[in-house]
Amino acid sequence: MPDTVDPGRSVPSPLVTVILPAKDAGPYIATTLETLTRQFPDAGALQLVAIDDGSSDGTGAIMRRYAERLPRAEVLVNSEPRGLATARNQGLTRVEGDAFCFVDGDDWMQAGRLAVLRRRLDDLGVDFVRTDHVTVRDGRRSLVRAPYPWRERSASPREAILPDDETTMVDYPFAWAGLFHRRVLDAGLAAFPEGLFTAEDRPWIWRLHLQAGSFAVVDAPALLYRRGVATSLTQIRDRRQLDFARALTQVIDLVESDPEAERFLPKAVRTALALSAHHLVRSRRMTPALRAEMRASVTALLGRLPRGDVSAALGNLSGPRRRVLARSLRQSGHGA
Structure with missing residues (x-):
């Protein structure tokens, strides 16, 4: 002491x-x-x-x-x-x-x-x-x-x-x-x-x-x-993982309020798409109910993204990521 x-x-x-x-x-x-x-x-x-x-x-x-x-x-x-x-x-x-x-x-x-x-x-x-x-x-x-x-x-x-x-x-x-x-x-x-x-x-x-x-x-x-510690949140697949969508929504809010929003939004949107694809793949090991919640969270996040920046970012994403995101993009009104 x-x-x-x-x-x-x-x-x-x-x-x-x-x-x-x-x-x-x-x-x-x-x-x-x-x-x-x-x-x-x-x-x-x-x-x-x-x-x-x-x-x-x-x-x-x-x-x-x-x-x-x-x-x-x-x-x-x-x-x-x-x-x-x-x-x-x-x-x-x-x-x-x-x-x-x-x-x-x-x-x-x-x-x-x-x-x-x-x-x-x-x-x-x-x-x-x-x-x-x-x-x-x-x-x-x-x-x-x-x-x-x-x-x-x-x-x-x-x-x-x-x-x-x-x-x-x-x-x-x-x-x-x-x-x-x-x-x-x-x-x-x-x-x-x-x-x-x-x-x-x-x-x-x-x-x-x-x-x-x-x-x-x-x-x-x-x-x-x-890496790989059993109690780490990166290893746990429960409702806490849904917070990633809220976190990325906060990122978009931050960037959109910046004086140079147009400059930085493409990076923020690309990050949101990549992490959404990652979490949708991880959700395949969740319970059906939690998986549905994850998909709904991703859809809401994607609906928050500027349409033009989404279209540009999709051109730079890999084919597997685009396929994982396709359904959520359609449901969010972006198409794919």
């Missing part, structure tokens, strides 16, 4: 606040927390805000055990699960100092990663930095590169949204793949949409790139991301 200090003595702010939400991450979270103790030579440079989001296992107890080892740490407890977006937002209200980041309870990072990221954030003077990451599945590791060609230099986040027919930084929505200056928080760009249980990072990354002032992709010790 925090050390007792002389109230008359100034206490330096932490270099980085780490926001760590988790639910039922007992098999993994000790590894995550252990790596946080290896980020700075001085443990007081790191502030930990851990959120036990309604866990039914020992996640909270492990969080509290590690919080005792850190001079700046607290554990927030939600009696019922509130979802990743809400839990991250709870952590944002506790940020001290000038920099913060996110980490999930089944991931971990190499020693010294946050020290490097804080130095690069300061040296480049940007609003946020982004990094590559390493996926881990069944013991095999694969490097996933941030989809931006320039490294170690300040750039405009808006320019990293395009081109619309290539993978870009808005297709790399992983909140844990970087570090953020407090300016992002103060400008209202750090919070996640409340009430979304999946795809909450899609509106988040679009708002960040549309409205932040500067960013950079930098090299740093790796963050390692576990």
Whole structure:
């Protein structure tokens, strides 16, 4: 727990606040927390805000055990699960100092990663930095590169949204793949949409790139991301997956309200079509009732998309994706 200090003595702010939400991450979270103790030579440079989001296992107890080892740490407890977006937002209200980041309870990072990221954030003077990451599945590791060609230099986040027919930084929505200056928080760009249980990072990354002032992709010790974890929402096929359509509708709303909407809408529409096709394929393993709900959600989303941009984007989609979307496109009034 925090050390007792002389109230008359100034206490330096932490270099980085780490926001760590988790639910039922007992098999993994000790590894995550252990790596946080290896980020700075001085443990007081790191502030930990851990959120036990309604866990039914020992996640909270492990969080509290590690919080005792850190001079700046607290554990927030939600009696019922509130979802990743809400839990991250709870952590944002506790940020001290000038920099913060996110980490999930089944991931971990190499020693010294946050020290490097804080130095690069300061040296480049940007609003946020982004990094590559390493996926881990069944013991095999694969490097996933941030989809931006320039490294170690300040750039405009808006320019990293395009081109619309290539993978870009808005297709790399992983909140844990970087570090953020407090300016992002103060400008209202750090919070996640409340009430979304999946795809909450899609509106988040679009708002960040549309409205932040500067960013950079930098090299740093790796963050390692576990794939195939049974409790991950990417592995669970229940009603929470329907939130992707609401998330993409929020993306379209964001882009349409931007002064350069015509410039960015083709990219947003292409993303909505591609993700709709992906979720329609995944829905084949859902119950018939839930599959029908998914199709209705996709149809409503497609009906929200500008007709001209849909027609242009369909020409760049693969044949299998167009076939998956055909029925929903017809029902939404676009035809196919």
